[in-house]
Amino acid sequence: MATVIEVYHVINEFAPFEIQMEFDNAGFLVGRGGAEVDRILVSLDITEQVIEEATSIGAQLIVAHHPVLFHPARSVTDGDVTGRKLLALAESGIAAICVHTNLDAVWMGVNDCLAQALRLSEVGQLHPDGEDREGRPYGIGRVGTAHNPGLSAGEYAKFVQSALYAHSVRFVDCGKPVHRVAVGGGACGNLLQDVIRTGCDTFVTSDLRYHEFLDASDLGVNIMDAGHFATEHVVCTPLAQRLSASLPSVNVTVSQSHCEIYHGLGQETR
Secondary structure (H helix, E strand, O other), rough: OOEEHHHHHHHHHHHOOHHHOOOOOOOEEEOOOOEOOOOEEOOOOOOOOHHHHHHHHOOEEEEEEEOOOOOOOOOOOOOOHHHHHHHHHHHHHOOOEEEEHHHHHHOOOOHHHHHHHHOEEEEEEEEEEEEEOOOOEEEEEEEEEOOOOOHHHHHHHHHHHHHOOOOOOOOOOOOOOEEEEEEEEEEHHHHHHHHOOOOEEEEEEOOHHHHHHHHHHHHOOOEOOHHHHHHHHHHHHHHHHHHHHHOOOOOEOOOOOOOOOOOOOOOOOO
């Protein structure tokens, strides 16, 4: 058994909260630090369904990627979704630790897991941001060599969809075969210039806007939007495994209720 704050310190060792981006609200967000924990539920998001799942399995703590509380709350009532979630957590005695942009940036965080899922080799950083207090480099995005160099953009998009269990992949084919690939878990369309700087012909990310597709086409980059959930959920199982290894007395499981919110045409629900 461990306490909530002990779990927080374990996470802080491999994904220091101090390196989160300025806009972020990662950290220990709900609960009592001294509360005992013998079961943790890991999820990409803390939804009402995830809270119900945590309650049903007896979890005292949810460790999630996206913050359950992002903006300052002026009230906590059942009149809005955030209020209902915070009330449900508090009333059920479930704590919440959210590890967001710090987990995006660190070694074996979201972006390394995404690179592994796509079987990239010779992996390096896309956008270096600095070094943490231990001198370890961190930054958003990764670059690497495609597992099967020479595929067309359409062929690679099919591989991405299969590898990430994505419900759809929107892509631009600039006419270049896929050799050097950049990845950015979540919304990383703003890193297109880094993709070009690192010599990549292909960029896999999510939440792309129309003009980002246009820019990629004009700049000669194959760009692929595989969805926010699909490009980030890859971290959940490795995160659970990491917590299990550091906290052998605690049962750690990945949410079974949380899944992609939308479906593509012709895509069976999962």
